[in-house]
Amino acid sequence: MSMLDTFADLKRLVRGPGIEPGHRRARVVAVAARKGGVGKTTTTVSLGTALSVLSRQRVLLVDMDAQGHVAQSLSRDELHRGGETLGALLLGKNRDLQEIAAPTAIDGLWTVASDPSLNETETMLSARIGKELCLRQALKLARTHYDVILIDCPPNLGTLTVSSLVAADQVLVPCDLSTLGLDGVDALLETVETIRETLNPSLSVLGLLRTRVDRRNQTMNQTIEESLKARYGHLLLDTVVGISSAIPKAQLGGRPVQLHDAESRGAKDYAALGAEVSRRLGLRV
Ligand SMILES: Nc1ncnc2c1ncn2[C@@H]1O[C@H](COP(=O)(O)OP(=O)(O)OP(=O)(O)O)[C@@H](O)[C@H]1O
Numbered sequence: 001m002s003m004l005d006t007f008a009d010l011k012r013l014v015r016g017p018g019i020e021p022g023h024r025r026a027r028v029v030a031v032a033a034r035k036g037g038v039g040k041t042t043t044t045v046s047l048g049t050a051l052s053v054l055s056r057q058r059v060l061l062v063d064m065d066a067q068g069h070v071a072q073s074l075s076r077d078e079l080h081r082g083g084e085t086l087g088a089l090l091l092g093k094n095r096d097l098q099e100i101a102a103p104t105a106i107d108g109l110w111t112v113a114s115d116p117s118l119n120e121t122e123t124m125l126s127a128r129i130g131k132e133l134c135l136r137q138a139l140k141l142a143r144t145h146y147d148v149i150l151i152d153c154p155p156n157l158g159t160l161t162v163s164s165l166v167a168a169d170q171v172l173v174p175c176d177l178s179t180l181g182l183d184g185v186d187a188l189l190e191t192v193e194t195i196r197e198t199l200n201p202s203l204s205v206l207g208l209l210r211t212r213v214d215r216r217n218q219t220m221n222q223t224i225e226e227s228l229k230a231r232y233g234h235l236l237l238d239t240v241v242g243i244s245s246a247i248p249k250a251q252l253g254g255r256p257v258q259l260h261d262a263e264s265r266g267a268k269d270y271a272a273l274g275a276e277v278s279r280r281l282g283l284r285v
């Protein structure tokens with residue numbers, strides 16, 4: 001055995017398995033909204049599934065929300081790998097999320113599960129200098145193993161969301177069409193602007209995604225559509241996700257909607273979103 005082999009083995013021992021650099025350069029997209037229940041987790045899981053199944057991308061989902069809904073949506077309690085938690089990695093030095101990334105039942109789709117102690121992690125991080133960089137640093141090696149990394153953010157603009165925006169290249173903003181939902185969008189876009197001016201100048205908005213749209217309510221939709229176009233114009237994605245009863249059913253069953261019912265409205269809308277996002281990110285599909 002050469003000295004080089006020994007050195008590589010030593011490094012692996014110190015860093016844990018599967019942590020050698022890969023050959024990819026992931027685009028990192030944070031799925032964020034200040035408001036709760038607008039479809040962040042549904043979008044993270046369903047878009048990730050569309051990108052891996054239809055666009056053949058290698059995708060990592062990172063759950064930055066202590067509620068742990070990403071893992072629940074994939075019905076996997078055993079998504080932790082390596083015995084460590086996401087919180088411990090974010091608080092640690094020179095740690096990488098790839099250490100705990102675990103495969104899902106879907107080919108090409110991996111995930112880093114959250115844990116209930118993430119809220120405490122957030123409190124512990126708050127006293128630290130450079131806390132907003134924790135996720136960016138912990139994704140350095142992971143970025144080389146995937147084509148796309150999607151981050152599911154909690155429904156607030158706290159340290160975990162800010163860290164996600166600092167780690168991201170782009171942000172995807174789901175919004176439902178209620179006025180309250182739109183107020184949240186303005187607050188988020190202001191935060192994005194501040195982060196662009198300070199910690200992450202290359203952050204941009206991938207788009208606003210209209211979710212849970214009731215297609216039967218034409219008059220209401222038209223009024224809101226017009227004000228949305230006047231307010232956000234080019235930021236609006238073409239894809240609109242309609243209300244689909246298959247989505248909550250799929251979540252209850254612990255499966256992405258595409259696997260629950262491929263013919264459902266939800267599956268079709270998220271397939272369209274996958275195609276639009278692939279185009280916007282310039283992915284080779
Ligand atoms: N297009 C849709 N049609 C019908 N129901 C939906 C749709 N999108 C999401 N839902 C349902 O709405 C609820 C909230 O969705 P989801 O968990 O994705 O939102 P969230 O923004 O992640 O919420 P939180 O802020 O709590 O994390 C879930 O019960 C989900 O099943």
Ligand SMILES: [Mg+2]
Nearest residue numbers: 040041065069
């Ligand atoms: Mg959620």
